[in-house]
Each structure stands twice: as C-alpha cells, then as structure tokens.
Amino acid sequence: MAKLLKQPLKLALIQLSTGADKAANLSRARSKVLEAVHQHGAKIVVLPECFNSPYGTKYFPKYAETLLPSPPSKDKSPTFHALSELAKEGGCYLVGGSIPEYEESTKNLYNTSLTFSPTGELLATHRKVHLFDIDIPGKIRFKESEVLSPGNKLTLVDIPEYGKIAIAICYDIRFPELAMIAARKGAFLLLYPGAFNLTTGALHWELQARARAMDNQVYVGLCSPARDMEAEYNAWGHSMVVDPNAEVLEQLDENEGILVAELKEGRIEEVRKGIPVYSQRRFDVYPDVSEGKIRWEE
Numbered sequence: 001m002a003k004l005l006k007q008p009l010k011l012a013l014i015q016l017s018t019g020a021d022k023a024a025n026l027s028r029a030r031s032k033v034l035e036a037v038h039q040h041g042a043k044i045v046v047l048p049e050c051f052n053s054p055y056g057t058k059y060f061p062k063y064a065e066t067l068l069p070s071p072p073s074k075d076k077s078p079t080f081h082a083l084s085e086l087a088k089e090g091g092c093y094l095v096g097g098s099i100p101e102y103e104e105s106t107k108n109l110y111n112t113s114l115t116f117s118p119t120g121e122l123l124a125t126h127r128k129v130h131l132f133d134i135d136i137p138g139k140i141r142f143k144e145s146e147v148l149s150p151g152n153k154l155t156l157v158d159i160p161e162y163g164k165i166a167i168a169i170c171y172d173i174r175f176p177e178l179a180m181i182a183a184r185k186g187a188f189l190l191l192y193p194g195a196f197n198l199t200t201g202a203l204h205w206e207l208q209a210r211a212r213a214m215d216n217q218v219y220v221g222l223c224s225p226a227r228d229m230e231a232e233y234n235a236w237g238h239s240m241v242v243d244p245n246a247e248v249l250e251q252l253d254e255n256e257g258i259l260v261a262e263l264k265e266g267r268i269e270e271v272r273k274g275i276p277v278y279s280q281r282r283f284d285v286y287p288d289v290s291e292g293k294i295r296w297e298e
C-alpha cells in the first residue's frame with residue numbers, strides 16, 4: 001500500500017520573535033525562512049500564529065489585511081505577497097502561520113492561515129474554526145470572539161511530492177474531531193501554528209500535541225511565536241514536532257529559533273502495525289464521523 005508520507009521530509013518550524021512593526025516582522029520571517037531552507041534543507045516551512053502582528057484582540061482590526069478577491073492587491077495584503085514571493089524565493093512549501101484578515105463584504109475579521117507552493121501559488125486558506133475564548137480566574141481571560149468570526153471549513157492540502165497535510169490554528173487543536181477527520185482522510189501531518197500562553201501552555205501544549213499524534217498515529221507540528229515578556233500576551237514557545245508514536249521528536253525552548261525535524265517515510269505504517277488501533281476500529285459499534293457531512297476548504 002502507498003505510504004502516507006511518500007518520501008523523507010525535512011520540516012522546519014520558525015519560532016519567530018514578533019513585535020509591533022509589521023514590515024519588520026515580515027522581513028524577519030523572510031530571513032528565518034530562507035535560513036531554514038538554505039542552511040537546513042527544509043522543504044516545508046511553518047510560521048507561527050499571528051506572526052505579522054502582536055497577539056491581542058485590540059490589534060486584530062489594525063493589522064488585518066483583505067485577502068479577497070484572491071489574489072489581493074499589494075496594498076490590501078502586503079503579507080499575502082510577501083509570503084508568496086518568499087515561498088518562491090526559497091523554493092519551499094510555506095505554511096504562513098496566521099494573520100488577522102478583514103473581509104470587506106461582511107466586515108468580519110478572521111484569524112487566517114495562508115499556504116503557498118514553491119512557485120508562490122496560494123494552495124490553501126484556513127480560517128480558525130474555534131475561537132479562543134477562555135476565562136481562568138486570576139490567570140488569563142481572552143475572548144477572540146469579541147472581534148473575530150470563526151471559519152467554517154476544515155483544511156487539507158495535498159502536496160504531490162509528500163502527501164496530505166492538515167492545517168488548523170492553535171485553539172483548533174483542542175477539538176480532536178478535526179484532527180481525526182483529517183487523519184482518516186489520509187493526512188500524514190497535522191500542523192498548528194499556535195500561541196498558547198504561560199497558563200495553558202504549561203498545562204496542555206505538549207499534551208495536546210502528543211494526544212493528537214497518539215490518537216491518529218500521524219506526525220503533529222506546533223509552531224509558536226517566541227516568548228516576549230515585554231508584550232501584553234506572553235506566548236508559550238516550545239514549538240515541537242511529535243512523531244506518530246506520540247514521542248516528541250524535537251522541541252525548542254521559549255526563545256526564537258528554528259526547529260528542524262526529519263519525518264520518516266514508513267514511520268506511520270510501522271506505528272500502526274505495532275499498535276493496530278487503525279485496523280481495529282469498530283464502525284459497526286459507532287459510526288465513522290469522517291464519513292459524515294464535512295465542510296472542506298475549496
């Protein structure tokens with residue numbers, strides 16, 4: 001049977017230091033992506049959630065870019081064009097973290113991830129499906145839904161040389177249905193640009209990554225911004241790649257850095273053979289929800 005990951009893959013996650021200056025964020029992202037490609041041989045490179053702006057509801061309207069109709073003009077979305085040119089310059093697949101998006105026709109704001117091919121073509125747009133609304137007294141309150149609207153599609157990208165990858169954003173990882181559906185549709189890798197915080201990061205960041213990998217026996221990558229204790233929102237950092245056996249392959253600390261992981265062709269099949277939950281599912285006892293009505297990114 002064909003392997004889900006068709007050939008070995010060097011995956012890079014850029015744990016970027018970001019600040020208030022959008023142009024500086026874009027230029028820093030460019031130099032780190034090119035470093036990942038030229039010095040480490042990365043073929044798929046991932047940026048973090050909200051990599052072109054500070055993370056916070058009050059910043060989203062100010063930093064938002066208009067992506068539709070696609071392709072947008074350079075005035076309306078400098079980030080779209082910077083990412084497209086960067087993917088082309090680096091000759092890599094680029095999962096462009098996420099950016100605040102403004103949709104003119106609805107006046108809605110979204111938290112949106114753009115993925116480009118090595119020719120600079122837009123392959124996928126994922127709007128964060130689950131908005132991060134939490135309130136842990138004395139620790140953290142954050143309500144994305146005060147300004148953002150949710151996306152309503154799952155995102156799976158078919159990369160001819162490697163196979164299918166699923167893209168979702170941060171809080172989306174807490175909803176195992178998304179991961180499960182993507183895995184059952186043949187994804188070898190689940191990628192989550194994300195910015196957990198010092199409270200839930202310590203509790204759940206690694207646990208979520210390993211749980212999604214364990215349940216689905218696929219690779220999982222989480223890409224965070226670097227931690228900045230001067231910023232209002234302190235990201236957890238610790239970008240990581242977990243293998244299909246739920247082992248952490250590589251993990252950064254909280255500082256800026258480039259994580260490079262080697263994903264092995266055949267590892268998913270090896271793990272699934274060893275612990276055969278994949279073939280032991282009892283769809284006669286419970287339905288396979290991935291066969292249900294699912295909204296995909298078109």
Ligand SMILES: O=C(O)CCC(=O)C(=O)O
Nearest residue numbers: 132170171195196197200
């Ligand atoms: O789920 C969490 O604990 C953090 C989520 C988050 O920070 C986000 O969705 O941006």
